[in-house]
Amino acid sequence: MAQLNLQHIDKIYDNNVQAVFDFNLDVKDGELIVLVGPSGCGKSTTLRMVAGLEDISRGKLLLDGKDITQTPPKDRDMAMVFQNYALYGHMTIYENMAFSLTMRKEDPNVIHKKVLAAAEILGLTSQLNKKPSQLSGGQRQRVAMGRSIVRNPKVFLFDEPLSNLDAKLRGATRREILLLHKRLGATMLYVTHDQTEALTLADRIVCMSMGHVQQVGTPLELYDTPNNIFVASFIGLPPMNLFDVTFREGKLQGKGFEVELTDAEKATLSGYNGKEIKLGVRPEDIVEGGSLKVKVFSNENLGMNTLVHGHMGDNNRISAKLRGWTKYKNGDVIQVSFQKKHFFDKDTTNAIRKGEK
């Protein structure tokens, strides 16, 4: 398998629109990196540049230390799995999986061995004589993956491979991709706009917005210590609650509410006395019991948890994911407290961490 280095990569289209700005990433051998972000953030463009389907305007792309910035896609030893599967409808599954090797004029017996091995890994052995139209979406996506596996490429590239599947199938196929990654130990770059996919699959996540990398880190790092408001609100479902507050007299004062702080939190905000900041609280970090009053307007039972939406203070919208099955009605007032708080600089939108100003 392989190491991949993206160094100061820019993508500028002919009409001078810049899609990717100074992208830097070192992908370790056998690592699964997920590029996540909203539509149009440049994640697919980055992947296509790695695959060689888009030119790199500036910067360098290294594979195992070798500069492949100008190398044609066919010589990059990478395999790409597309969202729409890109299977040949008139060929059987076996022929589809064997296609790339047949084109390279490999020995038919070797091709046969590789196809059977890939089919075994993906549980497609009994489907090999069928046509793609006879398979479900999940099976078709597995065929597309099988077509990549038989090539034994250095790097696997996935461009939103689960977007065409329904929710149940998406979950199952996601687990299959994870197992496949563990089994093959392959270096993989995976693009998605679904943060659940990103959090469950990735060794590391690259969170992107408007062509810029916002944060690179493990799923837990992005969830627990987001670099800025964008990452904080993008990662996590439901998204983080954000409030405009002022740090004054060791407390956070918002519109119609006040939040007590611990000594550690006060120390973190020591440089912001009297200044307005953004307070972020994840819905799952809100618990019942405390001094903050929330006027409920919606109660969604999710089974194990209940999602309660309401207003706090002067019309500050808040969502809380409370444990258990609650039956609050519109107009009920509940008291809550915040278990964990995130602070962001209002001007730069960056996270405020201890010792930083």
Place this chain on the structure above:
Amino acid sequence: MTQIMEDREIKLDRMRFVKNTSSSRLCYLAILLNVLYFVSIYKSDVGSWYYQILVGGSIVYNLLFMLMTFLASEGVKSYQKNYSKILLVVGVLQIARIFILPLKSHQAVVKVSGVETVVMQNPQFIRVLIYLAGSAACLLAAAMINWRKCGMLEKHMKTLETRNAREAS
């Protein structure tokens, strides 16, 4: 030796997923040669000699031949043994056809613009002979290859079934 055995087994196993293209391609070639045959006959300019019931029958048979051979080519592609029998019959009929219209035309003499002319002269006769004989050879070869491959595949499938049953027990 083990390597050769393994290669042979893989080659056999491939037949489970790879179509019998050699037989079907031979069928297509047989159709092509037959087309060349009837084009060669129908373009002959020897007065009204060909305007007879035999040529009518030949036209109908050509259409039937192409239909049957094409269907058989699809059948042999997926290793269906019975299509070999059809190909065998059609192949023999192609040989038999040499002795009907081509031979009769080769021996016949007609008056064209007052001049006595052999309906099918030697070069054309040899060409037609090659087309029909070639077509027949392709069909017979396709039939035999398919028959042999079907036998091999059947045997291989039985071996696999036995092996799977043994592993399951």
